[in-house]
Amino acid sequence: MAEEDFTRTGTDASGRGAGHRAAATAARHRSGAPVARRARAALGRSIRPGAPRRWVVAGLTLLTGLTGLLAYVGTRPGPEPVLPSGVPAGVGRPTGYPAVEANRSEPGPAAPGLRPRQRPPSPPPSPTPSPSVSAPASPQLSVSQRDIPAEVDLTAVGSRDWVHWGLRGNSTVRKRGGTGEILDEGGRGRRGNWDGNQEVFSWRDGGSVRSAHATSTGVFTCGAGNGFSLAVAGSGELRTVRLYAGLWMARGRLEARLSTGGPATTLRLEDPHTSRSAEFTVRFRAPKDARLLISWTTEAVFSRGCGNVGLQAVALR
Template identity: 60%
Template sequence: MGSGGSVPEEDLTPPGTRGPRHGRHPGDRPRARHRSSTAAERARSALRRLARARARQRRRWAVAVVTAPACLAALLAYVNWGSTPAPEEPPVAGSVPAGVGRPSAPPGAQPSAGPASPGLRPRQRPPSPSPTPTTSPPAPPPVLTLTRNDVPAEVDLTAVGTRDWVHWGLLGDGSTVRKRDGSGEIRDDGGSGRRGSWDGNQETFRWRDGAPVESTDGTPHGVFTCGAGRGFALAAAGSGQPRTLHVYAGTWMARGRLDARLSSGGPTRTLRMEDPHTSRSAEFVVRFQAPEGARLVVTWTAEHAFTDDCAGVSLQAAALR
């Protein structure tokens, strides 16, 4: 090299021992300040991320609180919709309803529980038939009629009293002859006044199945009482079936009154018969229908006596059929 030029000296100072540049003091530490600001930024960034995460979590909780009841209601509505049969669509004009003409069971059979029953949705089941209540037949209404007929010259008690018959006075004041093996449904309930036997009836009575007297060709006997207010009382058992009671009775110079009623209640039927001068007889026919356990009650009483000479009423026989 020439001596006129200068050669720059090589900086041989080690990199860590070089002096300050650009007016910096040896005590300045720019690298430390950079590191400190970077850490603060990282901390603030971490805090911001944590705050955003917490905000997102709070929003999720709020959304869950709001949407949970709505989801539960939607679930219940779906369950109810699934268990409720859908309304049937109105039939199209001219179309044939499903199942018509195709019975799923023979006549009289119980309806099937499967879907083959016509007109039913799959979720429906045919209703169970209601049990038919067992009711006893109603009791027949009570029947009671009363008529009066003339007495035939001869009365056959065996023919008239197919169920039972009774005759009074053949063997004395208190004697009776009854139908042998009869039902015993005619009952003598007595009455008022002393009874007497007599044989002055205009009609006669015969029978072929009596006891204690088995038969007779015809007898005019009967019993009587004297005085107003005196008479006889009879009864016949009811069975719920129609029955007819024939009562053969008379008067002697008196007015007699026959009353018929049912012990189970109801009206009373009444007929009167009188003759102020002599005797008179009649056949009283009582048709009745009384429940089992009830009775027909008949009374034959002297309502008025036209003389003091033992005027009163008489009784000859009664027959039930």
């Protein structure tokens, strides 16, 4: 303060004040003074008379902060260079990492001294399932009955095989090129033929007789206990047999069973006064070495003459 007052009031002989002389003297020594002393001197000159002391304190605090900031900036390392894309991982890292890097299983930078994560042992391979073997289909047998259509086309209903009886006496006509799976195994009683069935039969693929149209012939055997025996070969698949049969003043019994055993299926047909006929449908499944067995027998007669059962045709599909 004293120096500042003297600068404003005192002058020398040349007209310049003492304050001017003091400034000139300070200028001669300023270049060799430290940065901190020059800053404090400038701060002292800028303080007006009567300024609050808190400004002095604030200025000193600011000066200290600037000094620390300059020291920090001078010691801070430069930014880490960014590696261009495609540079292998690990480039630029300290030596000693390759052994760790080669065994790492986690993404991201490795830390020295860490052991690679231990992997659990691989589970044993699952056993290959053996191919499933389908169990053979169980035997099957069912029998149903209905009236015979007015005309039967054996070529259509017997796609695998068919047989017709009685066209010429007691002769038999089979399907040409058929499988031969229908077997006539005879039966009890003497066979005779007649021409007068209520239904007629036709075919276009016969063997001994190539074709026939609307024939009403068939064969019969008289007396209780007499009849016919047939067999059809099994194939392991479901098959359908249609048997066309009739009777005269009698009761007939149809029995179907499999050669592999099991219960038989029985149906009856009766007319005590005149003739009657029916289509018996047999659905069965039997192994290749087994057969369907069919018997058509006179169970009772209602005539003193010739109560009988008759046979016209059988078809397989």
